[in-house]
Amino acid sequence: MSQTPPSYGGDDSNNQGGAYGAPPSGPQYGYGGGGPQGTPPPNHLVWAILSTLFCCLPLGIVSIVFAAQVNSKWTSGDAAGAQESSRKARTFALWSTIIGAVFVVLYIILFAAGVMSMDTTVNQY
16 A cells, blocks of 8 residues: 655645645745835945044944945835935935034134134244
8 A cells, every 4th residue: 555745835736846845936935025126226325434434423323324224125125215214324424424524614713713823922922
């Protein structure tokens, strides 16, 4: 008397690949399901890194975090989340750049004022 082996893959009528016990292939099986069609939003990663190095460290780090989220959200299918992370990365990089520029201008003004005040004190003697 022969016994048939148990069916691990369920009903073989759904199995399009033909392999015994293999899951059915098709669009519902795959890695991540694919991202939205089109190009992803800009991640502003270069600007985030440069603003971190040269301008304002805390805001630049936040910008890098949001910039790193853009592509992963896009590939997972979260187009709205990718757009939002792109917008936040740009905003934090912009504020980091503005704050860094303000500090540079203030430093130049204070340096110039210090040089002028030192120059006047040298001429008094």
